[in-house]
Amino acid sequence: MEGIQLKPIEKEKTTQDKVYKQIKKAILFGGITSNEIFTEVQLAETLNTSRTPVRAAIQDLVKEGLLVSIPRKGLTVRKLTQEEQDEVFLLRSAIEVEAVKKLIKVITSPEQLRSLKLILEQQEEALQNDDAVRFVELDHEFHLSLTRLANFTIIEQVLNNLHNLTRLMGLKAVSKQGRMKNVLMEHKQIIQALEEKNPELASQMILNHLEKTKETLIVVDNS
Secondary structure, eight states, X not given: OTTOOOOOOOOOOOHHXXXXXXXXXXXXTTSXXXXXXXXXXXXXHHHTSOHXXXXXXXXXHHHTTSEEEEXXXXXXXXXXXXXXXXXXXXXXXXXXXXXXXXXXXXXXXXXXXXXXXXXXHHHHHHHHTTOHHHHHXXXXXXXXXXXXXXXOHHHHHHHXXXXXXXXXXXXXXXXXXXXXXXXXXXXXXXXXXXXXXXXXXXHHHHHHHHHHHHHHHHHHHHO
């Protein structure tokens, strides 16, 4: 069909799509916290829409593990238990250690790490603007890029599936005073180890970084 020149038709977002994105954004960016209990009716009234698209969006978000239904009361944002947090960090540690080891083997030019440095620069800007939401989004992109640069396609998908849970934890972790600045330093150490092509050091820097984030979460949870 090389001779046919047509532009794809842009499909408009349905009300259900818009409602889903609005609620999910509020959950992940702190607009709705795990301390609140709310109902389908309240969400529909706040969004100025009918209950049908809200009900559909809620069903999807419950399936994704972001919302939890409380019998006879309503809904609340999922709060990860300590055991669930441990599982997430266990998976991430195993994945990311192997990613940096593979990445060091495939690095042939410093330019290949340019994307990581660019993310770091953007995180520094987010820190200056005190934009925790943007900072956490970039943090996820930094870690996802490690697997992407290592050509770990399936592993990248697995890490991406942990995205929502990781972001819920990440926002809580960076709420601690000084954590964003420390994250920047830890990311720089990871990049430096990659530049030095030192797999043992890179692995250790990744593990240290994840462990410090985990420790920060424990402190925040207990405060």
